Amino acid sequence: FSGEPKWDHMDLTYRVVNYSPDLDDASIDDAFSRAFGVWSGVSPVTFTNKQDGNVDILIQFVSRDHGDGSPFDGESGVLAHAYSPGRSPISGDAHFDEDELWTQGGGNGISLFIVAAHEFGHSLGLGHSSTQGALMYPTYAYQANLQLNPDDVAGIQYLY
Numbered sequence: 001f002s003g004e005p006k007w008d009h010m011d012l013t014y015r016v017v018n019y020s021p022d023l024d025d026a027s028i029d030d031a032f033s034r035a036f037g038v039w040s041g042v043s044p045v046t047f048t049n050k051q052d053g054n055v056d057i058l059i060q061f062v063s064r065d066h067g068d069g070s071p072f073d074g075e076s077g078v079l080a081h082a083y084s085p086g087r088s089p090i091s092g093d094a095h096f097d098e099d100e101l102w103t104q105g106g107g108n109g110i111s112l113f114i115v116a117a118h119e120f121g122h123s124l125g126l127g128h129s130s131t132q133g134a135l136m137y138p139t140y141a142y143q144a145n146l147q148l149n150p151d152d153v154a155g156i157q158y159l160y
């Protein structure tokens with residue numbers, strides 16, 4: 001992202017606006033919490049779930065046109081998207097395509113944890129990596145035990 005937008009505070013807050021019927025709410029909360037943990041584990045950034053008031057990162061499951069000028073495309077294709085840091089209301093927000101089958105990994109469907117970890121990289125200001133196998137590489141690939149690539153770590157530590 002041009003201009004390397006980053007947050008001007010490290011204690012970030014988030015809220016899950018709605019839940020997918022594909023998984024139970026607790027599993028969804030857990031997937032997001034672990035996805036945030038991927039980044040907080042290698043940077044000074046913290047993430048706190050906040051049920052009311054303004055938050056930095058709003059998380060939604062939406063399909064097709066959902067009011068941000070970037071409609072989703074049905075099953076497969078674009079799986080999710082997230083907005084880089086900034087002062088606008090949509091900055092940092094992450095949208096997940098409800099037309100995907102969100103799973104806890106393995107089998108068919110898309111791992112919510114892996115996609116969320118990638119999207120939250122964007123929410124923090126990371127762009128895409130050219131390193132195959134990096135979490136921030138532009139294409140989805142399931143891995144049973146998510147390992148950040150040195151390029152991912154270099155990227156987040158460069159920003160924060």
Ligand SMILES: COc1ccc(S(=O)(=O)[C@H](CC(=O)O)C(F)F)cc1
Binds near residue numbers: 078079115116118139
């Ligand atoms: C590893 O995590 C992801 C990889 C690819 C995607 S994506 O195929 O939905 C990608 C969106 C993105 O890079 O966030 C595409 F441009 F649509 C989402 C998460």
Ligand SMILES: [Zn+2]
Binds near residue numbers: 118128137
């Ligand atoms: Zn991406």
